[in-house]
Amino acid sequence: xxxxxxxxxxxxxxxxxxxxxxxxxxxxxxxxxxxxxxxxxxxxxxxxxxxxxxxxxxxxxxxxxxxxxxxxxxxxxxxxxxxxxxxxxxxxxxxxxxxxxxxxxxxxxxxxxxxxxxxxxxxxxxxxxxxxxxxxxxxxxxxxxxxxxxxxxxxxxxxxxxxxxxxxxxxxxxxxxxxxxxxxxxxxxxxxxxxxxxxxxxxxxxxxxxxxxxxxxxxxxxxxxxxxxxxxxxxxxxxxxxxx
Amino acid sequence: xxxxxxxxxxxxxxxxxxxxxxxxxxxxxxxxxxxxxxxxxxxxxxxxxxxxxxxxxxxxxxxxxxxxxxxxxxxxxxxxxxxxxxxxxxxxxxxxxxxxxxxxxxxxxxxxxxxx
Numbered sequence: 001x002x003x004x005x006x007x008x009x010x011x012x013x014x015x016x017x018x019x020x021x022x023x024x025x026x027x028x029x030x031x032x033x034x035x036x037x038x039x040x041x042x043x044x045x046x047x048x049x050x051x052x053x054x055x056x057x058x059x060x061x062x063x064x065x066x067x068x069x070x071x072x073x074x075x076x077x078x079x080x081x082x083x084x085x086x087x088x089x090x091x092x093x094x095x096x097x098x099x100x101x102x103x104x105x106x107x108x109x110x111x112x113x114x115x116x117x118x119x120x121x122x123x124x125x126x127x128x129x130x131x132x133x134x135x136x137x138x139x140x141x142x143x144x145x146x147x148x149x150x151x152x153x154x155x156x157x158x159x160x161x162x163x164x165x166x167x168x169x170x171x172x173x174x175x176x177x178x179x180x181x182x183x184x185x186x187x188x189x190x191x192x193x194x195x196x197x198x199x200x201x202x203x204x205x206x207x208x209x210x211x212x213x214x215x216x217x218x219x220x221x222x223x224x225x226x227x228x229x230x231x232x233x234x235x236x237x238x239x240x241x242x243x244x
Numbered sequence: 245x246x247x248x249x250x251x252x253x254x255x256x257x258x259x260x261x262x263x264x265x266x267x268x269x270x271x272x273x274x275x276x277x278x279x280x281x282x283x284x285x286x287x288x289x290x291x292x293x294x295x296x297x298x299x300x301x302x303x304x305x306x307x308x309x310x311x312x313x314x315x316x317x318x319x320x321x322x323x324x325x326x327x328x329x330x331x332x333x334x335x336x337x338x339x340x341x342x343x344x345x346x347x348x349x350x351x352x353x354x355x356x357x358x359x360x
Contacts, residue, residue: 011307018256018308022263095265096309099272103310132310139310 005132009110012134019094019105019137086239088112090120092232093137100167102145104128106235109136114237117197121236125203125226126150126191130237142229143204144170152204153192157182160192163204163223170230172205172223179212179219189223199240203227251293254281255301263308278305279320279352283327290331298324319355323348 088108096103108114110133118130120140128142141148144165152163152174159181163172177183187207193200205223212219258277266274282301285293302317309316326348327334334345 008307008313015304015308018259019263022260022265026265094263097262097266097274098309098311101311105310
């Protein structure tokens with residue numbers, strides 16, 4: 001980082017206490033609702049979580065085998081890309097208050113190794129990327145902001161495209177897809193890894209509408225983001241490739 | 245001096261209110277707290293609180309909200325300049341007209357809410 005950008009990122013340091021202050025009441029409500037819960041609801045949740053953990057564990061075992069096999073095959077192919085990477089869980093500190101921007105602030109910064117352009121995920125998909133990493137906080141551009149673009153690929157048909165945000169609807173829009181392209185409702189789009197920003201194979205969104213208007217040159221395709229962009233409180237930072 | 249400390253405290257409170265998370269559907273209804281407080285102080289003590297303070301406050305709001313650096317600063321400077329120029333007249337207006345004359349803060353909303 002050079003010149004002006006570094007000044008700006010240092011300026012976020014005095015802003016951090018105020019952001020923590022504003023975050024405090026939300027946190028307090030969380031803590032209270034956490035403390036005040038009946039024994040029964042906890043027991044039910046515990047049973048549920050145990051069940052889920054068992055399921056996930058069995059899946060993880062399979063995945064571990066697949067991952068090692070994948071890495072082995074990739075070394076055989078002498079491919080540089082390996083499926084691994086450091087991860088870190090960050091908490092949302094603030095969300096942008098402007099109606100037409102979709103950004104959030106995280107409580108991790110350069111102190112924790114966060115860098116500009118780092119991909120951010122939640123439990124169910126891609127959230128966005130870090131656009132400015134300050135010393136103790138960092139700002140994330142969500143994928144449904146109009147200024148964001150993600151390289152994606154259709155799981156079913158393999159079509160590659162770029163998905164941009166749509167500020168008015170909060171949905172995602174596939175850009176410059178010809179009307180003849182094979183895209184249907186309920187198709188799942190994953191990150192394609194093209195563009196080297198997002199790791200390959202994370203869910204981005206599901207198609208909710210396909211409009212092929214003869215008046216326009218391209219098909220108008222909207223996706224519903226897989227990640228819970230509005231409700232996720234904890235997100236996953238991933239160190240990808242050369243930054244790992 | 246005591247006055248200025250009080251001004252800073254009210255401005256800090258307004259910034260907290262501006263940052264407070266709100267549900268998506270209510271985002272439009274959020275008042276421009278910081279600007280309202282600035283206008284108030286410009287009308288109460290126009291020689292202590294005017295364009296310079298507005299610029300500083302706007303800049304810190306830019307840092308807090310992560311908008312383009314200088315966007316809020318410029319928008320607030322513009323509005324506070326107009327308020328400062330008109331402050332004698334605004335004091336003389338009846339209340340309803342006072343309220344209407346503050347419609348100049350519409351500049352601020354136009355500049356700060358729509359990013360070109």
